[in-house]
Structure formats: C-alpha cells, structure tokens
Amino acid sequence: MESKELVKIAVNALEEKKAEEISIIDIRGISVLADYFVVANAKNQNQLLAMQDEAEEKLRKAGVEEIRNEGNRTSTWILMDCGDIIIHLFSEEDRLFYDLDRIWQDGKRITVDEL
Numbered sequence: 001m002e003s004k005e006l007v008k009i010a011v012n013a014l015e016e017k018k019a020e021e022i023s024i025i026d027i028r029g030i031s032v033l034a035d036y037f038v039v040a041n042a043k044n045q046n047q048l049l050a051m052q053d054e055a056e057e058k059l060r061k062a063g064v065e066e067i068r069n070e071g072n073r074t075s076t077w078i079l080m081d082c083g084d085i086i087i088h089l090f091s092e093e094d095r096l097f098y099d100l101d102r103i104w105q106d107g108k109r110i111t112v113d114e115l
Helices: 003-016 045-061 092-098
Strands: 020-026 036-042 068-070 077-081 085-091 108-110
Touching: 003 020, 003 036, 003 045, 003 085, 036 045, 036 092, 045 077, 045 085, 085 092
Parallel strands: 036 085
Antiparallel strands: 020 036, 020 108, 068 077, 077 085
C-alpha cells in the first residue's frame, strides 16, 4: 500500500480517538528515514494508549505487517515505525518539550486532503 494511503488510515484512526493537533510532515525530500511523520498529542495516558492501539489495529488491517513501537504503557512519547510512515504520539507536555514540528520545519506541512 502506498505511504499516502497509510497516512490517511493513521490520521483517521487518531481522529477516532480524539487526538489533538494532528500534524502531517512530508519528509521525502529531506530524509531517508520515512516518507511522512504523523505527530499528535493526547490529553492523558489512557487516550495516548487508545490512540496507539487504534492506529496499530487499523494499519494492520490495511496490511502493514511490521510495526515497531518504541515506548511502553507508561511512556509519554510513543513512536510507531511503520516503514514509510512514522507516527509520534505525545503527551501535551512532551510534544511542547521535544517540538518535532520545529525540528522538522524543513519538511512540508500538509493536510490529509493534500495527500
């Protein structure tokens, strides 16, 4: 499946769990790590875990066989490496602290409609 479609699936899953401030960063022209970053934050730990579970379930149903997760059930930053897309899920505080949107400012901010 094309990475654009995976991003749409991931964003939809995160929206279902009321993720906040979802950003899509196109990093194809500046990095070999992946094609896209999806960044979102949650109000609390339970929501953060629900977002991870929903995204993982929807991506697996779409055929993504390998998803490598960094972080555990008590982490406030969960990284989901899905190959061509990398999903970063944060607590509100950690998102502000690590500020990936600023670090990856050379990437292109896009919306789902632009995919």
